[in-house]
Amino acid sequence: MTGTIFAGGAILSMDADDTRPEAIGILADRIVSVGALSHVRNFLPNAAFCDLAGRVLIPAFIDSHGHFPDSAIVSLLRVDLSGRAGCRSLADVRDRLARKAAQTPSGDWVMGAALDECQLSERRMPTRDELDAVSTDHPIWVIHASGHCGVANSLALARQGIAEDSADPDGGRFLRNSAGRLTGRIEDLSAMGEMGDTHFLLDDTSFQRCFAAAREEYLAQGVTLAQNSWAAAPLLHLFRGMAERGDPGIDLILLPVAEIEPEFSRTGSGSNWPQGPIALGPRKLLTDGSFLMHTAFLTMPYLDTGDTGLAYMDRSLLFYEVEKLHRLGFQIHCHCNGDAASDMFLDAVEEAQSNDPRADHRHTIIHGQVMRRDQIVRCAGLGVTVSFFPAHIWYWGDQHHDEILGHARAPHISPTGWAEAEGVRFTIHNDASVTPTRPLELIHTTVSRRTQSGRVLGPEQRLSPLAALRAHTIDAAWQVFYEEERGSLELGKLADLVILDANPLSCPEAIASIKVSETWRRGARVYQRNATKVGEPA
Incomplete structure (x- = not known):
């Protein structure tokens, strides 16, 4: 028995009690000891010692909604116009x-x-x-940039x-x-056709190249579980090729598009998908478009046009797809930017639950940018969770306030404060490559809610640094039914860890400037910003 012991700095476990142990020990790919340093040393007497040296240990970040490896497709195969x-x-x-x-x-x-x-x-x-x-x-x-x-x-x-x-x-x-x-x-996607697809003009060789580049980017940001949340059949074929080659160096959740079910899971490649780090997750639906395009579907008009946006699918089709997926036992992630889109989805979930009750479905609204408080309350009653997109506050918050939604609605985009108050468990995301995978910058924005002009957009919707960290770790694991395996530093969980060079709880105004020093995946260090000493304790 060897292993590695981590101690010498703050350890934020993200467990249910917010435990702050003195040390943790890992062996192979698991956390095997947590508690006082003396206890962990007794359990792993021959372990190497990783001195945090005042730094902070947290669980690795989990991408709750994104499009891996889109960022590398942009940088390597397209002309980056950002x-x-x-x-x-x-x-x-x-x-x-x-x-x-x-x-x-x-x-x-x-x-x-x-x-x-x-x-x-x-x-x-x-x-x-x-x-x-x-x-x-x-x-x-x-x-x-929106993809819409x-x-x-x-x-x-x-x-x-x-x-x-x-x-x-x-x-x-x-x-x-x-x-x-x-x-x-x-x-929007129905009009863009194949030009809007991730897999457009990709082949196996170019996909492998992009996969490797995106993996290194994500690991450097402390993300060990990524997501591709819109996987049509051709893209699933490319991912399957990666899965069959062995461990790809990062864990992934793929969200097959709803339209390929049930054939994909019954008789297609989903019926014998390889076991391993690239796994199938919820099925994905899309109800509307983007605020920047004025195609998010709203109940009240946009500020500057009088238009209410665009429903991507009609109500009857959405109800059919939700009923189908719910009956088949799948979790559903549904893109709903506008509140009219969220209304439709919640109506569909309510009907599906009435016809076929499931105790813990965790169906999820993705983005929920302008969810009203009554919709948050309704989520609590229906068991629906939300993954919010607070990065919009920094990148486009001023446009929301001045041009898109106006001063009354814009302060409540990504209403994390309401969700917390109403007891709705939620996550936060970057939706890469819409905005880059930068967890600490996202957490900073969720805590500060500052726009690029310095405006604070909805101070009552702010989260504490701890709540924002949880939304990107244990809550993100829970949202996709992974909470028993990852998301917190607890006995028996995967040894997916991140060492930060400063404590986000101590410097809420400077979270964006904190750096990832090291990332550990399945018990192995996979990223190191600066050389650190791993050896015998002094």
């Missing part, structure tokens, strides 16, 4: 796409990604004609069979100018 990458004007957009086109054989696709018009000086997306000016020899497709909108040039429209007289599909639209001509802008 503000973080320095794209600040339409001229920057054109220049970057033109450079890519010059390196790309005629006729091959040029893909731009992560474009956020709020970060551009012109405050708008490019047009079809502007993309045609970049190249008419390449199909060009630029997808918005994009712009195509003329060749890309033609490749996808989108003509001037093409009718808008249900739950999507092709935008046109005042003369009725296509502008190239396409909104």
Whole structure:
């Protein structure tokens, strides 16, 4: 018996009693001893000693909603048009796409990604004609940071069979100018078609490359359990290939799209999915779009347009899908940005529960950006949980306040305070690659609720640092039925640990500046920011 003992700094266990043990010991891939240092040493007398040296040990972070490995697909295979990458004007957009086109054989696709018009000086997306000016020899497709909108040039429209007289599909639209001509802008998944799919233009080799890069990014941020929350059959095929090769170096939960059930699980590859770190999780539904596109489905109109957004599927279809998945025994994660979308989903869950009661289904609203307090109360009664998206407060909170929702509704986006008060267990997420996987920055925003202008958006919705940490660790494990295996530093759980260079509970105003020093996955150190001494105790 050897193992490793961690002591010498604060240990935040995230267990039910918020225990702060002096030491923990791990052996192989499990936590085997927790308590006083003398007790842990007696249990593991020959263990190596990891001196925290005043640093802080917590459970590894869990991604409660994201799209692994999208961030690497953007950085390695697409043209990164994000503000973080320095794209600040339409001229920057054109220049970057033109450079890519010059390196790309005629006729091959040029893909731009992560474009956020709020970060551009012109405050708008490019047009079809502007993309045609970049190249008419390449199909060009630029997808918005939200993943719910994009712009195509003329060749890309033609490749996808989108003509001037093409009718808008249900739950999507092709935008046109005042003369009725296509502008190239396409909104929501039904209209974007395969251009909106993660697997668009991916093959096994490129997917493996992106997987490896995203894994290193996530581990460096202290995330050992990632998620792909919209996995259609072609993407599931790529993930299965990774699963069959052995341990991929990070744990994953995949959320198959609802439409492939029950065939996927009864007779398809889901019926004999490999056991291991890449696992199937809840099934995914999508009810509406994005606030930035004004396609989130609201009960009250947007501030600047009078429009109430767009339902991605009609009420009867949503009820059918929820009833089907509920009856089959699956947990459901449902994208609901607007409160009208949340109303529909809660109605559907209530009917499904009435017809086929389940004691602990943990069906989950994803995003819940403008959930009303009465909806939070209703969640408590129905056993529905929520994964909120507080990163919006930092990235687009000022736009919500000034342009999208207004001063009355914007302070209550991602209403974590209401959920905490009403006893609804919830999580927080970044939805990578919409916003990058940065747990500590997300926790900081959830605690401070500060926008980029310095405005505090809804101080009554703030969480304590401890509550925000729990929302990204043990609560995230609980939300997907993993609470017995991970999410806290308790006996018998997986040894997935993170060492931070400062204590988030002691410096709530500086959480975003805290760094991950080390990440341990299944008992092995998989990331180290700075060299630390692991050896015999002094």
